[in-house]
Amino acid sequence: MKINVIGLGYIGLPTALSMAANGLNVIGTDLKQDILDTIKKGKMTFQEKGMDELLSKARESGNLSLSDRCVEADVYIISVPTPYIKISKKIDSKYVEKAVRDVLSICPDGSVIAIESTVSPGTIDDVVRPVLEENENESGKKIHIAHVPERIIPGNMLYELRNNSRTIGVDDPSVGEMLKEVYGSFCMGQMIVTDIKTAEMTKVIENTYRDINIAFANELAKICRRDNMDVYEVIRVANMHPRVNILSPGPGVGGHCISVDPWFLVGDYPDIVNIIRHARLVNDEQPRYVLERISEIMQENSIQKIEEVGLYGMTYKENVDDTRESPTLQLLDYMKQYAAKGIKVYDPYITYNMVPDQYQNFDSFLNDVKMIVVMVAHDHIINNCASLKGKVVFDTRNCLHDIETYKL
Ligand SMILES: NC(=O)c1ccc[n+]([C@@H]2O[C@H](COP(=O)([O-])OP(=O)(O)OC[C@H]3O[C@@H](n4cnc5c(N)ncnc54)[C@H](O)[C@@H]3O)[C@@H](O)[C@H]2O)c1
Structure with missing residues (x-):
């Protein structure tokens, strides 16, 4: 054949x-x-x-x-x-x-x-x-x-x-x-x-289901932040319930599937969709929330300039080289809207220059910043966690457990 x-x-x-x-x-x-x-x-x-x-x-x-x-x-x-x-x-x-x-x-x-x-x-x-x-x-x-x-x-x-x-x-x-x-x-x-239409619908709703679940986790992160609860511990305990499975909060949703497919349902059924549209909006808002957290953490640590902050990770998920719709690129877009520039960027998987102030060498990147924002949980950063000692670290993925970090 x-x-x-x-x-x-x-x-x-x-x-x-x-x-x-x-x-x-x-x-x-x-x-x-x-x-x-x-x-x-x-x-x-x-x-x-x-x-x-x-x-x-x-x-x-x-x-x-x-x-x-x-x-x-x-x-x-x-x-x-x-x-x-x-x-x-x-x-x-x-x-x-x-x-x-x-x-x-x-x-x-x-x-x-x-x-x-x-x-x-x-x-x-x-x-x-x-x-x-x-x-x-x-x-x-x-x-x-x-x-x-x-x-x-x-x-x-x-x-x-x-x-x-x-x-x-x-x-x-x-x-x-x-x-x-x-x-x-x-x-x-x-x-x-x-049948064909069932196949079309199931694929789209599989990704939509995950988008809604992540949006729920992202909203929980904000509630927990306001009233001083640890969202990861809250989700861990809730997930012990036999019929609860909440995904993890994060810096946003990217990639070619979860951040795209739910929009198809919003576009085709605008008078019906509610949760689906709002989940998309919540997840699209998340990089902006990360920016707010960056600003709070900078103030807390007397870091004056955005040039002293570095974003680690540009891909939409860990251990891949796909940057499509990634939360880091979304965050940089927001910054561009406010003409804010100078934040440094590094990703071991992106070996060509995609954005301004991007580094190709991890050590130089570390040398040039006081604060690191972990946007992607690549194995590389988990394995190099010790090299972050002495830096202010904001871990949006909750992937670093051997050092003290700020969370979402
Ligand atoms: N990437 C994922 O993780 C993933 C997972 C599941 C489903 N999907 C879906 O699979 C589809 C493909 O996604 P992808 O990530 O592989 O896209 P991609 O952009 O990586 O690849 C698509 C390729 O198609 C080529 N192409 C476009 N029109 C063509 C034509 N007329 N003739 C020949 N080549 C043509 C492009 O040059 C490109 O190389 C999308 O519908 C996506 O939503 C992607």
């Missing part, structure tokens, strides 16, 4: 490599030539545990080829971006639509298009089906559509690709059986076949 994976980013690339390493004939397609060139040289385009080895295995298998356009195949897997439109909050489905049109221009009759990109419920009916129908009327080709959303977590992608259950949304059970076989080539998790 021939598989064409379209979009070789954080999701498409591990999927393509896993399939090739497990015996499927895979062609990976991306519009960006630099991505194809890097993979051709045997180099990874982002850092992720186990990916270098998987890339070598996929290349050595002889099952992987690369192309800057879609090619003839039996199954097409689309993993292109799905951002939201900032004003309407609705999904911006233009990348998915273009990828589907690209596929339709070359795919053989009877082939299957499986959309892995996260889409809002109804996107396939409203955006993709009309394109398929138009194509069927013009060419006579009957193409099957499916939605197989991805739920892996950066930092533990390969374990989760192999072990998570998969939702397979289809119109026709025989397509579901075929896709079970394709994904079963590398995935040991349960395959749950359902």
